[in-house]
Amino acid sequence: GQQVMQIPxxxxxxxxxxxxxxxxxSTTLSNIQWYKQRPGGHPVFLIQLVKSGExxxxxxxxxxxxxxxxxxxxxxxxTQTTDVGTYxxxxxxxxxxxxxxxxxxxxxxxxxx
Amino acid sequence: DxxxxxxxxxxxxxxxxxxxxxxxxxxxxxxxxxxxxxxGHGLRLIHYSYGVKDTDKGEVSDGYSVSRSKTEDFLLTLExxxxxxxxxxxxxxxESYAFSGANVLTFxxxxxxxxx
Numbered sequence: 001g002q003q004v005m006q007i008p009x010x011x012x013x014x015x016x017x018x019x020x021x022x023x024x025x026s027t028t029l030s031n032i033q034w035y036k037q038r039p040g041g042h043p044v045f046l047i048q049l050v051k052s053g054e055x056x057x058x059x060x061x062x063x064x065x066x067x068x069x070x071x072x073x074x075x076x077x078x079t080q081t082t083d084v085g086t087y088x089x090x091x092x093x094x095x096x097x098x099x100x101x102x103x104x105x106x107x108x109x110x111x112x113x
Numbered sequence: 114d115x116x117x118x119x120x121x122x123x124x125x126x127x128x129x130x131x132x133x134x135x136x137x138x139x140x141x142x143x144x145x146x147x148x149x150x151x152x153g154h155g156l157r158l159i160h161y162s163y164g165v166k167d168t169d170k171g172e173v174s175d176g177y178s179v180s181r182s183k184t185e186d187f188l189l190t191l192e193x194x195x196x197x198x199x200x201x202x203x204x205x206x207x208e209s210y211a212f213s214g215a216n217v218l219t220f221x222x223x224x225x226x227x228x229x
Contacts, residue, residue: 007154027191033217042203042220043156086210090218105155 001026004091006104014112019076021107023089030094032065032072033101038085046074079111119221120208121167127229132191134224136204138203144216146205147173147188150223156203158198163189185222194228 001108003026013019023032031050043079047056049065049072062075072091076083086106093100126132136145139142146161150170158171161177168179176198180188191198202224207216 035218043218045217045219048217056140090156101158101218103156105153 002091002093002100002102004089004102006089006107008107009105010108010110012110012112013079015081016078019079019083019109021074021087021089021109023072023074023091023104025070025091027070027093029069029091031092032069033092034063034072034074035088035090036085037106038087041085043088048071051066059110077108079109081111081113084109084111114128114199117206117219117221119202119224121224122220122222125227125229128192128198129193132194132226133184134202134207135206136187136221136227138187140206140208140219141184142208142219143184144179144207146188146218147177148203148205148220149173149200150203151200152171159189159202167209174224191226194226196228199226199228221224 005024007022007062011033031048032047033048036046037043047063052069053067054065060077064073072089086108088103088106090103118137120135121178144163147159148156149159157173157176159173160168160171162168162181165181178190204221205218207218
């Protein structure tokens with residue numbers, strides 16, 4: 001079945017450093033979503049990518065969808081303490097059922113001030 | 114955030130007892146989901162619903178049942194709780210985005226269940 005792998009599992013950075021998390025799927029995706037979960041909180045939707053090679057930006061966050069639609073990345077420039085949390089990617093297969101959004105295991109980001 | 118409420122937020126129970134978690138939404142969204150979150154496993158889908166009385170199994174449905182008698186309520190039941198079902202349970206809702214082929218999820222605050 002479809003698998004979504006996410007690396008790294010943990011990332012510790014100094015405030016001001018950049019951060020990147022990568023998501024890889026065993027199958028071609030119709031789209032990919034990214035969520036952020038603050039410590040003790042619930043996942044919150046950040047963005048959805050649909051097109052091959054798509055790049056979207058939200059302030060210091062840059063999201064990319066690979067040309068083959070099998071991988072994606074989230075890059076944060078100049079991290080801040082407010083970026084702390086776990087970042088999840090979630091992929092959906094073509095022609096899959098409505099409940100086929102498969103989550104990666106997440107990358108937990110800690111930022112040292 | 115969308116109007117989505119989970120109850121109870123915390124529960125401690127004993128092995129073998131039945132447990133029901135409730136998810137209530139005020140957004141009139143068609144789709145509702147139950148996920149569990151465990152360290153090292155991320156978010157895993159238990160069951161989902163695509164309408165009143167329409168439900169389907171997810172990745173980890175064994176030991177769980179669901180019901181949706183009204184659009185706004187989605188119940189998750191553990192008929193006989195086991196220690197392996199100790200977890201944080203998240204309800205989520207979504208509307209279909211036809212152009213993308215996938216739903217964007219809005220999550221509830223979560224229900225932390227401990228089975229002793």
